[in-house]
Amino acid sequence: MASASQPLAPAGETLYWLQRRLISLERQERFECAYALRMEVAEWILGAEDGNLRVPRFPEPQ
Secondary structure: OOOOOOOOOOOHHHHHHHHHHHHHHHHOOOHHHHHHHHHHHHHHHOOOOOOOOOOOOOOOOO
16 A cells, blocks of 8 residues: 555545445445455545546445
8 A cells, every 4th residue: 555645535425435335245245345445445545646446326226
């Protein structure tokens, strides 16, 4: 993980999407994917130069 010059705070819509996506992945028992998403978000929040987190528009999980 790269060191951060300034941590980022996810915007409300991004945070909402992350929460919903993690819930969906865990309900599907895709724990490795949920973990990978958490680690990618951690790198993005900490300002990793290679962080590449874009928020796609997915339908609400059922």
